[in-house]
Amino acid sequence: MHIRVNKEELQSRLSNIQSIVDKxxxxxxxxxxxxxxxxxxxxxxxxLETAIKEPLQIEEIKEGGQLCIPAKKFYEIVREMDGEIExxxxxxxxxxxxxxxxxxxxxxxxxxxxxxxxxxxxxxxxSFSASKLQNMIEKTLYAAGESDTRYTLNSLLxxxxxxxxxxxxxGTDGHRLSLIKEPLNVEGLEETKVIVPRKxxxxxxxxxxxxxxxxxTEEEAVEAEATDTTILMHITKxxxxxxxDEIEFLVRLIEGNYPxxxxxxxxxxxxxxxxxxxxxxxALRRVxxxxxxxxxxxxxxxxxxxxxxxxxxxxxxxxxxxxxxQYSGEAISLGFNARYLVDALNAMSADTVVFELQExxxxxxxxxVGIENYICVVMPMRI
Amino acid sequence: xxxxILLIDMDAxxxxxxxxxxPALRGKPIAVIGGGKRTVVTTASYEARKWGVKTGxxxxxxxxxxxxxxxxxxxxxxYTHTCTELKKIYLxxxxxxxxxxxxxxxLDVTASQHLFGGPLKIGERIKREIRSRFGINATVGIGxxxxxxxxxxxxxxxxxxxxxxxxxxxxVLEGLPPDELWGIGKRMAAHLKAMGIKTCGxxxxxxxxxxRSRFGIxxxxxxxxxxxxxxxxxxSDPEAEDIRSIGHSMTLPEDIFRISEIDRYLLILSDMxxxxxxxxxxxxxxxxxxxxxxxxxxxxxxQKLSLPTSDTHLVYCTTKDMxxxxxxxxxxxxxxVSLGCLVRNMPxxxxxxxxxxxxxxxxxxxxxxxxxxxGILFWAASLQTETQGGVISPAWRPEGVHRSL
Numbered sequence: 002m003h004i005r006v007n008k009e010e011l012q013s014r015l016s017n018i019q020s021i022v023d024k025x026x027x028x029x030x031x032x033x034x035x036x037x038x039x040x041x042x043x044x045x046x047x048x049l050e051t052a053i054k055e056p057l058q059i060e061e062i063k064e065g066g067q068l069c070i071p072a073k074k075f076y077e078i079v080r081e082m083d084g085e086i087e088x089x090x091x092x093x094x095x096x097x098x099x100x101x102x103x104x105x106x107x108x109x110x111x112x113x114x115x116x117x118x119x120x121x122x123x124x125x126x127x128s129f130s131a132s133k134l135q136n137m138i139e140k141t142l143y144a145a146g147e148s149d150t151r152y153t154l155n156s157l158l159x160x161x162x163x164x165x166x167x168x169x170x171x172g173t174d175g176h177r178l179s180l181i182k183e184p185l186n187v188e189g190l191e192e193t194k195v196i197v198p199r200k201x202x203x204x205x206x207x208x209x210x211x212x213x214x215x216x217x218t219e220e221e222a223v224e225a226e227a228t229d230t231t232i233l234m235h236i237t238k239x240x241x242x243x244x245x246d247e248i249e250f251l252v253r254l255i256e257g258n259y260p261x262x263x264x265x266x267x268x269x270x271x272x273x274x275x276x277x278x279x280x281x282x283x284a285l286r287r288v289x290x291x292x293x294x295x296x297x298x299x300x301x302x303x304x305x306x307x308x309x310x311x312x313x314x315x316x317x318x319x320x321x322x323x324x325x326x327q328y329s330g331e332a333i334s335l336g337f338n339a340r341y342l343v344d345a346l347n348a349m350s351a352d353t354v355v356f357e358l359q360e361x362x363x364x365x366x367x368x369x370v371g372i373e374n375y376i377c378v379v380m381p382m383r384i
Numbered sequence: 385x386x387x388x389i390l391l392i393d394m395d396a397x398x399x400x401x402x403x404x405x406x407p408a409l410r411g412k413p414i415a416v417i418g419g420g421k422r423t424v425v426t427t428a429s430y431e432a433r434k435w436g437v438k439t440g441x442x443x444x445x446x447x448x449x450x451x452x453x454x455x456x457x458x459x460x461x462x463y464t465h466t467c468t469e470l471k472k473i474y475l476x477x478x479x480x481x482x483x484x485x486x487x488x489x490x491l492d493v494t495a496s497q498h499l500f501g502g503p504l505k506i507g508e509r510i511k512r513e514i515r516s517r518f519g520i521n522a523t524v525g526i527g528x529x530x531x532x533x534x535x536x537x538x539x540x541x542x543x544x545x546x547x548x549x550x551x552x553x554x555x556v557l558e559g560l561p562p563d564e565l566w567g568i569g570k571r572m573a574a575h576l577k578a579m580g581i582k583t584c585g586x587x588x589x590x591x592x593x594x595x596r597s598r599f600g601i602x603x604x605x606x607x608x609x610x611x612x613x614x615x616x617x618x619x620s621d622p623e624a625e626d627i628r629s630i631g632h633s634m635t636l637p638e639d640i641f642r643i644s645e646i647d648r649y650l651l652i653l654s655d656m657x658x659x660x661x662x663x664x665x666x667x668x669x670x671x672x673x674x675x676x677x678x679x680x681x682x683x684x685x686x687q688k689l690s691l692p693t694s695d696t697h698l699v700y701c702t703t704k705d706m707x708x709x710x711x712x713x714x715x716x717x718x719x720x721v722s723l724g725c726l727v728r729n730m731p732x733x734x735x736x737x738x739x740x741x742x743x744x745x746x747x748x749x750x751x752x753x754x755x756x757x758x759g760i761l762f763w764a765a766s767l768q769t770e771t772q773g774g775v776i777s778p779a780w781r782p783e784g785v786h787r788s789l
Contacts, residue, residue, distance in 0.1 A: 146690065147690050148688075148689070148690045149690055150698060150701055150702070173735060174690075175734050175735055175736060175739060176691075176732050176733070176734060176735060177735070178735055260735075260736050265735045265736060265737075294727065295727055295728050296692065296727055296728075296732065338732055362733055364735060378735065380732065380733040380734060380735050381733055382731060382732050382733065383731040383733065
């Protein structure tokens with residue numbers, strides 16, 4: 002292999018794969034990426050759960066081939082170089098990197114040992130807005146479990162229901178749940194559930210964010226609504242490939258049964274409270290300082306137009322706060338892990354949220370005023 | 385105000401209780417052992433100690449040293465009952481009673497001593513009362529803190545009574561080897577010896593910086609100990625203590641290697657640990673497993689959980705995975721399970737009813753056990769296991785959880 006590449010092109014492609022490349026893995030090859038130079042040239046990186054394949058634009062190909070290059074070091078080198086970079090392989094063991102008068106020679110691994118990109122056959126394909134998908138992941142990922150022994154909880158569920166014409170993403174750790182639904186019109190598809198591991202979902206979110214911004218300049222993107230880049234999802238039994246702009250993002254799915262989340266969403270909670278989101282977050286954060294080392298336990302006393310928040314810790318003392326709300330039902334007291342409520346409120350954006358309760362120990366529901374497709378369920382604590 | 389602390393230490397506690405229960409054993413060399421297939425001497429009576437029988441010795445060796453040795457299988461209920469009764473005696477003299485272990489208790493009599501004519505009078509009265517009610521001897525050590533009280537008792541055993549007054553502390557410590565002090569072990573003493581420190585007097589005169597650079601924060605504490613300074617309070621309420629872990633370990637009836645057998649013991653231990661955690665309202669975030677090989681090589685593995693738990697099944701599954709992550713190189717002699725990073729159990733309700741049901745199930749099991757005894761219910765998987773016949777751990781306490789040292 003012997004090629005010339007533009008530095009900016011190479012650097013931006015390499016930066017996309019840095020978070021996927023696993024530096025701490027026990028398999029050294031996962032700290033490498035695969036560079037394939039042929040009719041079309043591309044870069045492949047994987048951590049065995051997720052993989053990314055992106056095209057690389059090459060200025061001049063003197064000789065094709067494949068090479069397995071240490072991802073982090075190579076990125077560091079490329080960042081420090083200027084102008085056009087010349088890459089030349091010595092067999093499959095060494096890579097020479099040259100610009101101007103600088104020359105690097107780094108050890109590579111055998112490209113045949115790099116994990117193979119799986120055969121994607123028998124796919125169902127859905128096209129969806131990249132920015133919407135990114136937003137959906139953003140709003141559900143916080144609720145997913147992190148190291149639960151019920152491993153399917155350490156993931157997000159993508160649930161496609163053609164009869165309802167909906168596409169839902171769910172995250173839950175068994176104590177709280179977050180669900181967002183978007184309309185989706187697909188023909189000839191049966192109900193589909195795929196379980197995406199948490200880390201892959203978080204990488205996917207980053208990937209989608211880049212994909213939606215790539216068409217604008219960075220500055221515009223921050224302010225403007227992301228343009229509607231379309232993403233194609235190819236779903237198979239074991240994998241999902243997300244594809245946009247020639248970049249392929251592959252996720253290995255978790256096998257298993259996701260808990261039947263629909264049953265635990267309360268539909269008839271009668272006590273409805275209107276709360277100012279920011280005020281509620283601030284009060285929760287303040288009061289829970291006292292109970293941080295006691296599972297963030299706080300007590301909410303709900304009365305007409307008022308919530309009183311209290312926390313106590315025999316080693317420290319206690320705290321009390323009050324917020325004004327709109328409520329006219331009977332008084333009720335509940336215990337909560339304050340973090341669960343704060344996480345849920347932070348994932349929302351409306352000024353006012355509805356907090357729906359029933360019994361002190363039954364599931365509670367949070368949603369934004371005027372928004373029906375996004376809900377968070379939080380289980381109380383026994384106090 | 386200078387504190388006055390008493391340490392009441394039962395002499396050969398298990399053996400004395402057994403001798404008291406069975407007059408035929410009085411005045412004879414006896415050894416109390418656990419109930420398992422193979423076991424070691426838990427306590428030897430003073431008569432047996434004269435022959436060189438020591439705690440921790442295996443039966444074969446003990447028998448060789450003392451051919452007339454009478455071996456008695458321990459009975460935990462007798463000891464715990466006696467311990468609970470003893471506490472009632474102590475409480476007559478001060479409310480500040482810390483049952484430190486099954487045969488040791490600290491009493492803070494700073495504020496109540498004048499009512500009884502001084503600490504020595506209290507010591508005498510307690511010794512007399514224990515003797516008349518239970519027929520066993522106790523040693524009482526008195527000092528300005530727990531460390532010195534313990535030392536006073538150790539120096540005057542058996543059946544002793546000694547008061548090391550604040551003014552005498554430095555004199556007593558001057559020529560004392562450091563490992564005579566409570567909390568300094570043989571290994572630490574060897575480290576100190578290598579530095580040329582052979583007595584507490586020498587240790588107390590070391591430059592703090594030298595000790596700190598050699599031992600870290602412990603170094604500072606070592607020097608304080610050698611000066612006879614110890615600020616730890618007598619804690620009467622175990623609930624208020626800084627509790628770090630709840631753990632159980634057991635020496636297995638025989639060395640085992642099969643993973644399925646190890647699992648059975650992990651289940652029993654996890655059950656014991658989580659039962660106790662639930663009883664006292666704690667949940668732990670780290671699970672540790674201690675493994676001791678046949679060769680006595682001992683190590684532990686730890687695993688952090690995402691949420692604090694006191695669920696038997698979850699702790700059991702975690703320990704199972706942990707043991708599988710270790711490549712066992714020898715048959716296992718001892719297994720231990722403990723739950724650390726404890727927090728007050730704040731029962732977070734679960735979304736999925738299965739979890740809530742499991743918790744209610746465990747609560748019910750606990751209630752039944754509390755009412756009808758621990759042995760009334762156990763897991764079917766532990767059925768084939770020889771029931772634990774071991775003698776109670778010396779760290780047993782009448783209530784509450786351990787405070788690890």
